[in-house]
Amino acid sequence: MTAHTRIACSAEKSADVLHGCITADGSSGFKAEAGRYHLYLAWSCPWAQRTAIVRGLKGLHDVVSLSYVDDERDERGWVFRERRGADPVNGFTHLAQAYEATIPGYTGSVSVPVLWDRETGRIVSNDESVIAADLATQFEEWGDPEVRLYPPHLRAAISELNADLETNLSGGAYEVAWTTTQVEYEVVRLRVIATLERMNARLAERRFLFGSEITVSDVWLWPTLARFDLLDNPLGKISERGLTGFPHLWAYARDLYQQPAFRDTTDFNAFRRDRPGVRQEGPERIAVDPVEANWGKPHGRDRLSAQ
Ligand SMILES: N[C@@H](CCC(=O)N[C@@H](CS)C(=O)NCC(=O)O)C(=O)O
Structure with a gap:
C-alpha cells in the first residue's frame, strides 16, 4: 500500500502503532474532538506543511492546535528551540520524546508531521497522507463543510494523481541532487520537467487540478512548487526554466499562495538552506x-472558476 492508496481509516492502518487515525465516531480508537489533538511540524518540511494547509482550509485553527520544531536538528533529530518556540503541549526538548512516549525504546526515524493525542499521551500518526485525510474528512462537526478537499467521487483519481506527483515531481525533484551518474541525472531531471509541463498544461483551462475546487492534490503539489526555485532546482540543477517559466503553473501557485491557508503556513526563509x-x-x-x-503578483485565474 503506498501512501496515497489509503482512502478511509482502516483497521490494518490503525493497528500499526504510528499509523493510527481519527474517526468522527471514534471507532478507530481516536475520536474527532475539539482541543484533543496537536500537530508538531517543521517549517521546512513539505509533508508537514500539507497537514497545516488542510487544517487552515478546513478552518480548524481552534480545533487542532499546531506548533513548530526548530529549523536545525541536533544528533537526536528534531529539537525545540526559542527561534520557533518551545513545545507548548508536553514541554519536550526533542521530538524523539513523543516517539518514546508512544513506543518505549523507539529507535526508528523521528519525522514530522506528528499528530499527537493529548488524551492518551501518544502519537496517533506520523503519516502525512493519513493526517491530511483525517483533517479533511473527520472534523466536519467543526470544519467548513463547503470545503471538500477529498470528495468521495474523486478519491481514486486523487490517489492516482498524488502518487504520480509524489514519484515524478516531489520525489524526483529531491532525488536529482543525489544522482551520481550522468544518465541518472538526465533521466530524473527530465522526468521532473516533463511532470511540470504536464501540470502546466492541465492547469491551462482549470483553476485547480480537479477543476474549480481545491482538493488534497493541490495541497500535495503546492509545497513542492513553493520550494522549487529556492531549494530543489538550485540544489539539483534540474531545469533552466524555473517555476516562473511555466506560466499556468506559476499563476496557479500564486493563486494558492494568496489564500491564507497557504501563505500563513509558508516561510520562504526556511527553504533557503542546503541539504x-x-x-x-x-x-x-x-x-x-x-x-x-514575486508571489504577490496578481494571478488572474478567477475567470477559470466558472468552468
Ligand atoms: N512519509 C512521511 C514523510 C515525512 C518526512 O519525510 N519528514 C521529514 C522532514 S520533511 C523528517 O522529519 N525527517 C526526519 C529526519 O530527517 O530526521 C510522511 O508521509 O509524513
Missing part, C-alpha cells in the same frame, strides 16, 4: 541560480 550531504561531484550539471519570485 547536508548533497554531493558536488558526479554528473556535469546545467547552471541554475535561485529565483526570488
